[in-house]
Amino acid sequence: MRFEKLKKILMMLIAGVAATACSTTPTPPPAKPAATPAPQMVEKPVTPAAAANMANNCFACHGPNGVSPGSIPSLHTLTANNIAEMLKAFKSGQRPSTVMGRHAKGYTNTEIEAISSHIASLNKK
Amino acid sequence: MSKITRRDFIKLTGAGAATLALGSLGYSTAARAANGPRVVVVGGGFGGATCAKYLRRADQNIQVTLVEPNTKFITCPFSNYVIGGMRNIESITHTYDALRSKHGVTVMHDTVTAIDAAGKKVTLKSGKTLPYDRLVVSPGIDFKWTAISGYSEQAASVMPHAWKAGAQTTLLRQKLEAMKDGGLVVMVAPPNPFRCPPGPYERASIIAHYLKQHKPKSKIIILDPKDAFSKQGLFMAGWEKLYPGMIEWVPGSKGGEVVSVNTKTMVVEGKLDKYKAAVVNVIPPQTAGTIALKSGLADDKGWCPVDPKTFESKLHPGIHVIGDASIAGALPKSGFAANSEAKIAASAIVAMFRGEGVADASYVNTCYSLLSPNYGISVAGVYRVTDKGIVEIGGGVSPKDATAGFREDEAKYATGWYASITADTWG
Numbered sequence: 001m002r003f004e005k006l007k008k009i010l011m012m013l014i015a016g017v018a019a020t021a022c023s024t025t026p027t028p029p030p031a032k033p034a035a036t037p038a039p040q041m042v043e044k045p046v047t048p049a050a051a052a053n054m055a056n057n058c059f060a061c062h063g064p065n066g067v068s069p070g071s072i073p074s075l076h077t078l079t080a081n082n083i084a085e086m087l088k089a090f091k092s093g094q095r096p097s098t099v100m101g102r103h104a105k106g107y108t109n110t111e112i113e114a115i116s117s118h119i120a121s122l123n124k125k
Numbered sequence: 126m127s128k129i130t131r132r133d134f135i136k137l138t139g140a141g142a143a144t145l146a147l148g149s150l151g152y153s154t155a156a157r158a159a160n161g162p163r164v165v166v167v168g169g170g171f172g173g174a175t176c177a178k179y180l181r182r183a184d185q186n187i188q189v190t191l192v193e194p195n196t197k198f199i200t201c202p203f204s205n206y207v208i209g210g211m212r213n214i215e216s217i218t219h220t221y222d223a224l225r226s227k228h229g230v231t232v233m234h235d236t237v238t239a240i241d242a243a244g245k246k247v248t249l250k251s252g253k254t255l256p257y258d259r260l261v262v263s264p265g266i267d268f269k270w271t272a273i274s275g276y277s278e279q280a281a282s283v284m285p286h287a288w289k290a291g292a293q294t295t296l297l298r299q300k301l302e303a304m305k306d307g308g309l310v311v312m313v314a315p316p317n318p319f320r321c322p323p324g325p326y327e328r329a330s331i332i333a334h335y336l337k338q339h340k341p342k343s344k345i346i347i348l349d350p351k352d353a354f355s356k357q358g359l360f361m362a363g364w365e366k367l368y369p370g371m372i373e374w375v376p377g378s379k380g381g382e383v384v385s386v387n388t389k390t391m392v393v394e395g396k397l398d399k400y401k402a403a404v405v406n407v408i409p410p411q412t413a414g415t416i417a418l419k420s421g422l423a424d425d426k427g428w429c430p431v432d433p434k435t436f437e438s439k440l441h442p443g444i445h446v447i448g449d450a451s452i453a454g455a456l457p458k459s460g461f462a463a464n465s466e467a468k469i470a471a472s473a474i475v476a477m478f479r480g481e482g483v484a485d486a487s488y489v490n491t492c493y494s495l496l497s498p499n500y501g502i503s504v505a506g507v508y509r510v511t512d513k514g515i516v517e518i519g520g521g522v523s524p525k526d527a528t529a530g531f532r533e534d535e536a537k538y539a540t541g542w543y544a545s546i547t548a549d550t551w552g
Contacts, residue, residue: 040509040518049472049484056179056468057489060461061538063545064552070544071537098523098534099491099505106489106507106519 043108051114054107058119065122075119083116161186162478165247165257167237167416169193171200172263172448172463174224175550179471181228187478190231190255191224192247198551201321202460203543204290208298209331211498217290219551227552240420242441259474262422262429262438263448263463264414265289266320269427272410273313274385283388284405287328288320300404301335307342308403311393313383314349315408318428320449320458322355323504325408327494330360333368334497343403347374348395350382355457356494356504356522363496383407413450420444428452433510434486435473436466445470453488454515456508462490464550486510490520493539501535 046054058075062068066075075083089095091104091112107115161184166177169191177191198219206212224230236250246256268286270277276284287297301310310332314325329345336343353376354360364372375381380397386407387393393400412418412427422429422438429446430439433454438444447470448463456462465488473483488508495501506520523535 038518040511047484049476049481050487053469053472053484054487056472057465057487059549060464060489060546061491061542064549068541068545069548069552071541072545098531098538099503102505102519102521103489103491103507104519 041108043110046111046114048114048118051111051118054111055115055118055122058115066119076122078120080113080116080120083119084113087112087116159188161188162258163188163190163256164259164261164474165255166191166261166263167240167247168263168265168414168448169195169198169221169224169232170263170265170448170463171460171546171550172265172467173261174198174221175464175467176261176263176445176447176471177230178224178228178550179468180474181230183471183475184478185229187475188231189229190233190257191221192233192235192237192249192255193221194234194236196221196234199290199294200460200547201288201290201324202546204287204294205324205328205331206495207290207294208287208301208328209335210298210302211331211334214291214295219547221551223552237416240416240422240441240444242420242444245443258443259477260444261467261470261474262417262420262444262446262450263467264416264450266411266413266449266458267415267418268409268411270409273383273407275388276386276407276409280386280388281407284386284407286408287406288324288408288411297404297406301332304340304343304403306340308340309400310336310343310345310404310406311400311402312345312347313386313393313405313407313409314347314351314354314381315410316350318458319408319411321492322457322459323360323492323494325349326354326356326360327496328406329372329374330363330368330494330496333364333371336371337368343371345372346400346402347372348381348383348393348400349375350377352376352378355492356502358525359502359522360494360496362525363500363502367497367500411449413446417446417450422446423450424452433515434469435477435483436470437473445474454508454513455506455517456488456515457490457492459490459492460550461492461546462488464546465489488515491542493535493542495536495539496532497536499536500532501537501539502532503535503539 061072062075068074087104090097090100166173177189180187180189200217203217207214221232225232237247238250239248246254248254285293285297287293329347380395382396385394391402413423413429417423417429429451431446431451436445436447438446447466449458469486476483491505493503502523504522506517508515509518
């Protein structure tokens, strides 16, 4: 778990660099981190097409365009913020889940935000 | 090929007219696509149907023809519940109506008999030829019929495989129903790699669920050439809890590999022991679907090497192989993975037609298994492409010591998943 904590701190630091709206004083990246997160888990920008690729996977469980025909919650009524906040809470474990915590850990916060925006943008079409 | 893109089309006709044309009228979308790039999709399962739909969803300018011999598709997912008597076969049967009417896919019920990769065309059983700009091959699996002595396509009418859903599913159900209380059920599990890694073990669970209620003196023996299987800890703990003493798993190291079967005597011969069974379910060793082997898309082991970012064949450029037939790194051979691969292939094909760069791929898999109608477990994974191919970067199995409520929720979500993915694929 120590590694998890370190990873979290590291990601927060990196997220600080990537964030454009929230951070006032840009934090320089750690010179030589003791533990490097998997290259896929480093915060980096996500293109709209890559976000669509990630979001399309959600529909296998949450239904076409997030409209679920069964017992799994729909996504189409949620805002981008709703979805992103929930995914982050699943990822941290703050919000209990059966399977979503396991999924959410596979995405950086930047990716979570891009996925959420993409799904929310579909609903307004 | 016409160079008119959707954007140009909107420019040419004005946004208002485009909106009308994009309406639900099938003929307008079909007419508009008449000069667009052509994609032929071979196979209408989770991979093929999803790819056809997502190609049209991304760009209505693309002409998509899906070739599938069957007019209805019966899914392997949830077929174990038909075998266990919890569902009927109609509830796992899907049509191609929505692909035609809602998404403007041309669906042809025919069989591709040959692929001409150099000439970019496929030949159909009916004698027709279909030219393509890109081909998507999603043929699923076929069996190595001669791998187990005594087993064959004919033998499957006595010892069903039920690993392609349909008549075989119903047959296995009938054999279980006809069995006397106390009869032995022998399941022959396949070696890796095979379609649906948790499937044989879910099947044993659901058969046990049926036997416990109707034939409590009966037992199930799983003969397995492997020494480990998917979600093994969760399955075995569940069996102990729900069906104590009813399911015996014989791993390869304990003689689980099957040497021969005899359909007359109903004897299954393992490496160490012989078993006289009342019902035998042989899940044979597998390869990519025959058309992939015949077309030179498979390697010497019988599976198709592909570019992990696009699922384009490494052996025949211009052809994408998706689903169970492909070698997809850490992704399992599941309907979910096929659906995920199909979307990435569709997105890559659209980008290639437009001359744009292919966006980063991201894959997901979630496989639910029911041990009883209210006891579900799952494995989930998020996958990315690295220099090692497709690797899992997040995920895992359900917790070992979850509450009964957690297992019940996962059983409920399993059913929800089925409703969603079949709507995402065929709806």
